[in-house]
Amino acid sequence: MIIELVRFYTDGSCTAGALYCQDKQLCYVLEDRMRNKKINDITAIPIGEYPITLHTAGGFHERYKKKYPEHKGMLLLNNIPNFKWVLIHIGNTIDDTSGCLLVGNELRLGEKTNCRVVHSTVAYRAIYPHLAAAAASEEGLTIKVINGCPFDFGGIPAAA
Template identity: 30%
Template sequence: MEIVLTRIAKRKTYTIGRLEIEGAGENLYFCDTLEPTWRDYAHGGRKVKGRSAIPEGRYAVVISWSPKFGAWLPILLGVPNFSGIRIHAGNTAADTQGCILVGKNKLVGQVVDSRIWLHRLKKKIVEAKDRGEAVWITIK
């Protein structure tokens, strides 16, 4: 399964994205995302601990137990200079330290209905894994 996150609003204190899931040979809109501030790492941007979005790239996704959240959550593997990057519920940039929050961007700088969209995304990932598919996310 291929997930594509396209960052569409890179603001001073947050980043809004559009999450799509590949289906029938095309990418279908799934939900919106919220991350910390985007940094232009390719041109000298520097990571600010707990306040930076991860670099663009393609990463494997698995579901593992998160002691911090006390729940099974998707985690991105092999993110350069970052560890423990999860996809989880939250509403504002204050709710993430580099992770990807999912929901609907109905309020400026926020996502809403995050738990609902996290549940739906986890279900899709588990279904793909049950079919023997690898799950990848491309961030651009």
């Protein structure tokens, strides 16, 4: 299965987009990687296609396993240039985005550090079973990262 991360907004504090599967929006996302300071278009995930696997080690996995009985492993994006790891998980502010894609049902874009996703846990619980099953299947799960905007966001600047 292939999901798409369509990046449609970027400024000095956040890179935002949405996840799609078969042209259906799954949720909104904020993205970044481990860094001392976010550098737009450098700390965002490079355009490309990356396999997603279930990662069953580490603190995030252990916390999620306790919190969500259906948890089978963290959704881990693999083989991303210059990244140690990128996880898909919950959170709601730019400060939570180190090394991850934060998911949410609503996106709020604001000045500098006010970019956030809302209803993150609800979004994660909705998409997780399908993505985890695909990642564990013989077909596997791939994420395709692109810049663009498949529809009009009413004046939100597109990603470069």
